[in-house]
Amino acid sequence: MQEIRAKVVLIGSIGVGKTSLVERFVHQKFSNNYLSSIGVRVDSKEVVLPEAKVKLLIWDLAGEIYLSNQYHKYLLGSAGAILVYDITRPDTYDSIQSVTDAINEEYSKISLVTVANKADLQEDPQFKDYISEEHQCDFMTSAKTGENVEMVFQKLAQGIFENSSKLKA
Amino acid sequence: MTTQNDTFDQLRSILLSKDKEELYQINDNLRIELLSEIEAIKTQLDDPDLFSQKIEGARSQIVDILGPVMGRMIRKYVQSEIEKLNESIQKSKERIFAKATWKNWFSRDSPIGIQNMDAPRLLEILLINKDSGLLVSKYSKEKITDPDIVAGMFTAIKSFVETVFEQDIHELGLIDYGEHKILLQTYGSYYYAIIFSGVNNASFKEVVLAEVDSFSEIHLIQLKDGAVSDHDISDLTSRMTNHFEKVCKRLEQRSYS
Numbered sequence: 460m461q462e463i464r465a466k467v468v469l470i471g472s473i474g475v476g477k478t479s480l481v482e483r484f485v486h487q488k489f490s491n492n493y494l495s496s497i498g499v500r501v502d503s504k505e506v507v508l509p510e511a512k513v514k515l516l517i518w519d520l521a522g523e524i525y526l527s528n529q530y531h532k533y534l535l536g537s538a539g540a541i542l543v544y545d546i547t548r549p550d551t552y553d554s555i556q557s558v559t560d561a562i563n564e565e566y567s568k569i570s571l572v573t574v575a576n577k578a579d580l581q582e583d584p585q586f587k588d589y590i591s592e593e594h595q596c597d598f599m600t601s602a603k604t605g606e607n608v609e610m611v612f613q614k615l616a617q618g619i620f621e622n623s624s625k626l627k628a
Numbered sequence: 629m630t631t632q633n634d635t636f637d638q639l640r641s642i643l644l645s646k647d648k649e650e651l652y653q654i655n656d657n658l659r660i661e662l663l664s665e666i667e668a669i670k671t672q673l674d675d676p677d678l679f680s681q682k683i684e685g686a687r688s689q690i691v692d693i694l695g696p697v698m699g700r701m702i703r704k705y706v707q708s709e710i711e712k713l714n715e716s717i718q719k720s721k722e723r724i725f726a727k728a729t730w731k732n733w734f735s736r737d738s739p740i741g742i743q744n745m746d747a748p749r750l751l752e753i754l755l756i757n758k759d760s761g762l763l764v765s766k767y768s769k770e771k772i773t774d775p776d777i778v779a780g781m782f783t784a785i786k787s788f789v790e791t792v793f794e795q796d797i798h799e800l801g802l803i804d805y806g807e808h809k810i811l812l813q814t815y816g817s818y819y820y821a822i823i824f825s826g827v828n829n830a831s832f833k834e835v836v837l838a839e840v841d842s843f844s845e846i847h848l849i850q851l852k853d854g855a856v857s858d859h860d861i862s863d864l865t866s867r868m869t870n871h872f873e874k875v876c877k878r879l880e881q882r883s884y885s
């Protein structure tokens with residue numbers, strides 16, 4: 460089976476749950492007083508697709524890097540990016556919009572997955588419908604309950620694999 | 629040597645460990661303040677002894693404040709920078725007072741062991757893509773638990789330090805951990821992380837960097853940006869092993885103490 464290694468970055472405002480999502484995905488644990496990450500941290504996990512094994516090298520960036528627009532540097536060499544916002548803080552959604560545009564324009568080869576996190580904090584199904592329609596997010600996740608977390612990385616790995624096959628063809 | 633393995637394991641665990649430290653936001657002003665403070669101390673003091681003392685005193689303060697901000701690896705970097713400063717002060721003092729000659733005689737005449745403890749030993753070379761941080765090829769004397777993560781972390785730290793100090797790092801003893809030193813050498817879109825034990829010394833460094841250069845000239849031409857196939861990589865790894873196995877043997881015959 461084909462094996463691929465790929466750099467993936469998480470992007471989003473401070474406190475939206477990027478580090479918690481990685482923790483959830485890589486270690487399957489969640490602590491309520493999780494301490495924010497500092498600088499940059501790299502984790503890794505393999506996703507097995509029907510066609511290939513994709514080893515994701517997941518870069519979790521500190522919020523300061525995002526705020527100061529330095530995330531551009533970290534997108535270099537990335538095969539995928541996860542854009543995360545917090546369902547309870549509309550400003551965090553606005554803020555990833557411009558990033559999404561910039562990535563689509565400058566880094567068209569990067570696979571993108573947009574994630575509305577902290578779904579556990581919003582029980583109202585109507586609100587959730589509204590979010591998924593208006594925001595065109597790929598998944599509503601909760602790092603707390605684990606809801607859809609696997610799916611996010613699965614979809615990203617699939618996108619990366621398809622992109623790499625296109626490149627080869 | 630067990631102590632050597634221990635430190636290497638510790639280095640690994642630092643690289644692979646999660647940062648559980650307090651939430652601590654990077655404060656630009658604070659950082660600039662600290663850096664200019666170091667500069668001020670440097671320029672103000674001409675007396676090497678006094679300088680030594682001052683910087684020793686400031687060390688814990690600087691490390692305490694910068695530490696949680698930049699993570700443990702960066703703290704090591706700051707520490708090693710301070711150590712380097714101290715080392716060069718120490719050296720110039722030795723030159724001035726022409727003492728410590730007995731020390732050199734001692735180590736030269738001493739029974740085997742003392743001399744070799746300090747001799748640099750090449751442990752590992754990772755060839756890494758500068759942007760993606762993906763490991764392209766490696767030569768290792770020992771098995772690394774997850775070289776992909778180590779390569780990614782090196783790249784992340786490199787990027788972060790470059791961002792903080794606003795300049796690219798081409799050649800730098802970036803990380804100084806116990807008996808282990810990591811040298812970074814850029815080559816086009818790639819860089820090498822050269823890990824060795826013992827005391828850094830100019831002629832050892834020169835030989836290793838020259839070998840890295842000659843290896844790159846022959847073998848890196850085939851690597852094109854972003855398009856490295858698995859076949860290329862396994863091929864390159866065996867060539868790298870061949871090449872540096874020989875280099876290692878030669879280095880061990882000559883003693884760089």
Ligand SMILES: Nc1nc2c(ncn2[C@@H]2O[C@H](COP(=O)(O)OP(=O)(O)O)[C@@H](O)[C@H]2O)c(=O)[nH]1
Nearest residue numbers: 473474475476477478479491495577601602603
């Ligand atoms: N209820 C809830 N809290 C979350 C979730 N994800 C993260 N958090 C909390 O939000 C805060 C910030 O999370 P963190 O992962 O550090 O965010 P980051 O700055 O984007 O890395 C922490 O207190 C987490 O416990 C989630 O899905 N649900």
Ligand SMILES: [Mg+2]
Nearest residue numbers: 477478495496
């Ligand atoms: Mg974080």
